[in-house]
Amino acid sequence: MSKIDFDVVVVGGGPSGATAAADLARMGHSVLLLDRAGRIKPCGGAVPPRLMEEFAIPDSLLVARARAARMVAPSDRAVDMPVGEIGYVGMVDRDVFDEWLRNRAAQVGAERRTGTFERIERDGAAGAVVVYRESRTGPDMRVRARLVVGADGARSGVARDSLPGGENVKCVFAYHEIIKSPPANDHGFDPARCDVIYQGRVSPDFYGWVFPHGETSSIGVGSANKGFSLRGSVANMRREMGLDTCETVRSEGAPIPLKPLKRWDNGRDVIVSGDAAGVVAPASGEGIYYAMTCGRHVANAAHQFLATGQPSALRAARRTFLKEHGRVFWILGIMQYFWYSSDKRRERFVAMCADPDVQRLTWQAYMNKKLVRADPLAHLRIFLKDTAHLLGLRAAHP
Known part of the structure; x- marks a missing residue:
């Protein structure tokens, strides 16, 4: 097997991978988008208006528009932060939103396959061989590409396989439960407001959240403390806000990276994107916008690599992303280190x-x-x- 099957194999079909796949397909490259079935990341689902405009996302994908946030202190003091006239906090359901992005990538020319990444093999011929399985007990499948984009989340298998230090990523562990939203209640739940709870009993080093999504809501918490019970914290929040009797639609957990990796490419034919590259905003944990922006920068760098054959072109993705957002990440990192302690x-x-x-x-x-x-x-x-x-x-x- 030495024939190149695709210009690019994108491993992971979340917002970053789907964006990179769509952009590369529009540029005329042959793209395989490989994604695991049924995987939904725990996420509050907040998106700013700029994301909707920049990535041509239809308003129909918004399930709610929050007009305020409430910050809750350890003393239970609550501070409301109304958005005012400058915009809104859009809410999306990740299962629907991510699938829409994957479908759009397919519509513009990317090929979709369902499978789980196993490893990258080298056999001396041109390109990298991506090994994956369509089911846990299925046989190894192989596909050769000129470039592999790892958009497979924090603790990325692609990063672990190909990047120095890719296995040592500091993370916050997040867990949330999607529930059927009740009407506003006397315990503080408001279907038009995002609540962010800064209390050590809710999270010793991060925060808890209650984000309404119209018919459903996300109740979640994050912490890097492995001994802290995320499920127990969510159960307490639900009980205190009168949400413990609401139907639970689903629950999810996953690591969220704390800072961008020092290097995103292997200097040859692999580059990472999104959570795999560590582009989640510190302090806030916001990831969707930054993941999609990262995917676009990675696609642009990949296009130059494919056009020139120069691996050095891949470095531009990290450089241009941090030029735009590095200062914000730095400030938010200081905020998290100091104020959440x-x-x-x-x-x-x-x-x-x-x-x-x-x-x-x-x-x-x-x-x-x-x-x-x-x-x-x-x-x-x-x-x-x-x-x-x-x-x-x-x-x-x-």
């Missing part, structure tokens, strides 16, 4: 969220996916207030 600091963090400057710039940054520089005085005010909170010069409660 104790309930005392979480209390101060939620208090900061009550500030109008913080709310306005936070939502502008979320909608536009970049730091807002048009209002230096607002940034100065936030810096001074943030410093006061850090030094304990400002009370956590008004």
